[in-house]
Amino acid sequence: MDVLGRDGGKDGDEVCGRFGRYLAADRSLGARVGVDFSGPHAGVVVGKRGSGKSYTLGVLAEGLADTPGVAPVVVDPMGAFGGLGSAGVPVIEPRVRASALPPRAWCELLDLDPASPAGTLVWRAASEAETLDAMRAWVADADAAAAARRAAANHLALADSRGCFASDAPTAVDLLADGAVLDGTGLGTAALQAVVAATAAGLYQAAVDGMGGLPWLLVDEAHACASGAAAGAVDTLYTRGRAPGASVVLATQRPNALPETAISQSDLVVAHRLTSQRDVDALAATRPTYLSGSVGAKLPSRTGDALVVDDATETVCTVRVRERRTEHGGGSRVADCKEATD
Template identity: 55%
Template sequence: MQVLGRKGTDSWSDRQDTGDESEAENESRDAAAESRTPRPTGRLGTYRARDGSDAAPVGIDLDSPHAALVVGKRGSGKSYTLGVLAEAAARAHGVAPVVVDPMGVFSGLAANEGSAAEISATVVRNPTVAADTLPASSWPTLVGLDAESPVGALVWQAASESSSLAAMQTHVADANATEDVRRSARNHLELAESWGVFDSDGLVAADFLGDEVTVLDLSGVADAPSNAVCAAVAGGLYERRVSSASRANPKGPEGPKDSTRVPWLFVDEAHVFFDGVAANALRTVLTRGRAPGVSLVAATQRPSALPDVALSQADLLVAHRLTMQADVDALTAAQPTYLAGTIRERLPTRTGDALVVDDTTESAHAVRIRERETAHRGGSPRASQFTEAGREHGSKHRQLQAAGGRTSRHG
């Protein structure tokens, strides 16, 4: 199995994939790989041969830190692919996957208890974080204020000198400011309190570094509080790894190694978070996460809504079908020079197919994403999905009406 995102003798990246390798060649490669110490690797799918059929299996590197993007229009399979990658990370030794789930579609990772596909997963519904896990400078923007306005400046000052939302409110009440400014600041902090995402005993980075995948279910949570949670989690994971690496290696790379699992942060609907207060934390992971060992996998149906740094810093791109001109243009602007042809020409047209651009090996491949082993809950409801029981209920209802019976409008 060739491993994308990995350079070296066990990546087979020095060979151009054609989808035409013989069974003997594949077996020889497998035997050679098995003779070495295994490195964490996830099953991604299969290569697409020139005739459109499935060819050799392809994996993805989970050993080294990566910055990855998964893009595709609605219904193209991007969230499904994010789930495939999260599954793979959950099974990888030494990896701590965290999924930011704004749509509530990744709870299926924990829904297969007792089955052959079971993985260790925890779904945290309505997650909370401590107020002081956010930078003080982000608080005015979070609650919809201009940081340079008197009210925004007061909220910023309160956040910088307080460890909890309650303490921020007390600071505002006692501030040397006009009554109008204090009242407005108080109202904005009360709005933040109403979101229900701030708690002094909220989640911290250490909660995510165990041997299971953590799904943060933010369905039903508005964009602003969701951003607060994402910012706290991304920033906390990065700072924890920087601190751990510093303590473990006080004399440089030859010192003792940090035994903490390396975090992989998966973010669905990433454009929502790059457009809010989580943006700075995500940018930090993108641009500085490699050294401390923090990976980010961001999925979006709107790559054109992402900042340029998200596209330029990605060393792995999984591109499903795109049809909006602005989205294709965004990928084209960041197209690497080693890509034969254009992004537009190589984008897939079939659901579940993807163009994978691997900057580590400077190669691009047509891939068919494998099926999920755990339940995928990202499909849209359909009117045709009425059950037989529902049809029987409707039939009985009509029979009662024909017989002169009365039924409740809500029964």
């Protein structure tokens, strides 16, 4: 079996997960293809809605769940990954500790200028306090103008109402024990960004400290929840995660909305069907020299087929992604067209 992401490209003693089979120009299936899990990787999975990107992310998560020494942590905004519970990956509510967000991320999360009076108070509160309640108490007692304290308090109350902060939230080391699916279907965009920011920062630090297995952060709908307050922590995984062994894969239908480093620093790019020229251009802008010709012309048109750019072997191939073993929750609800009866 050929293995994507591995120098040499062949199956050996190192761990890998089944990914699919090569797809010929006439759509006939070829040899089996796997993905390397023996070391850290940075990747993206892109494709328009319904093209199979979330499904592909689930295939990666299944493989990681079966692999000793690695742990998938999936941020699931749409409820597409609940089936991973049957593979032994706990599905939990996403809760984070206030102290897991750095001061700058707090200001970005609350849309506050760090140099403004209210932004300065929130920054200092995040530096001094461990919990959201403690941050609010610190602001209330701060030696500052009443207007600044009131504005900062209102913003922190808004953060509290988003339902993602808890003083007893699991740590990154807790998540690495068995992996986790963070089911964020009930959270808004800002709350999801807080979850991604805290989780990405925690997993990176756990890898630096050598705590737990090698972390893999998988984020669906990344154009929304891996931006804003989460952008800095996600960028760290892409630019500095390789040395400590931390991996990251973002999935999105809008590659043009991803952070610049996401595609440029990825060693694995999995591209399903794209029809927006802006998205095709974003993918093509950082194409390697060994990807010749028009990227748009190479993209597959059938759901579940993917163009894979593998920087480890400097090759490009088309793959038919294998079927998932666990239930995929990423389908769309359809209208009930049965005739009404009296």
